[in-house]
Amino acid sequence: MESYEAFRRVVGGDAVTMAKRLGRSSSLVHKWCEPHADFTDSGTRNPLDQLEIVLETAQKLNRAPRDAFAPIFYLAESVGGLFLPPVPRTIETSDYSKQLCKAIKEAGEAFATSARALEDDNLSPNERRLILRDIYEAIAELSAFARLVEAGK
Structure with a gap:
């Protein structure tokens, strides 16, 4: 599963409610639910992509x-x-x-x-x-x- 697919599933059809709870715009939450070849397409990495980078970095640092x-x-x-x-x-x-x-x-x-x-x-x-x-x-x-x-x- 791709990160955007996970976001699409958890958000369902209610990006507005999620956005309000997160203190973000609904358009940003919608972007997180879309496929992208490069994070620059949407202007930001979704939180799962960000977390993945943190985990990869920690592993490379031999944590x-x-x-x-x-x-x-x-x-x-x-x-x-x-x-x-x-x-x-x-x-x-x-x-x-x-x-x-x-x-x-x-x-x-x-x-x-x-x-x-x-x-x-x-x-x-x-x-x-x-x-x-x-x-x-x-x-x-x-x-x-x-x-x-x-x-x-």
């Missing part, structure tokens, strides 16, 4: 996946979802062990955070947030391990 993809992790978590970062293109045998260790470490942290929070049998909103963050990180690492195994030879 850790959890940092490079932080905006996507945030968006996924904000809607109750889970983002699984991509598996490396080349897989070494040692990658399996490293990834399994990461998954076990994250799961252990999730269990420890949960146990500390549940000592008083009452979960505060902050404790819930911390537990969920650690659980989602553990799930992401375990899923990354599963995808390594699937992609392996």
Whole structure:
């Protein structure tokens, strides 16, 4: 799917309402929903294109996946979802062990955070947030391990 197609789907037929919520003009929101060969066609990159550039730049700067993809992790978590970062293109045998260790470490942290929070049998909103963050990180690492195994030879 292209970024403009994603915008077209989310905007539906109501660019005016979206524009008002975003504090932008409806013509700009309409532009974001149109195909373009070059961003200069519309005068601006749509927000998804901008985010893609940020992610690509972070990866080129060798940011850790959890940092490079932080905006996507945030968006996924904000809607109750889970983002699984991509598996490396080349897989070494040692990658399996490293990834399994990461998954076990994250799961252990999730269990420890949960146990500390549940000592008083009452979960505060902050404790819930911390537990969920650690659980989602553990799930992401375990899923990354599963995808390594699937992609392996």
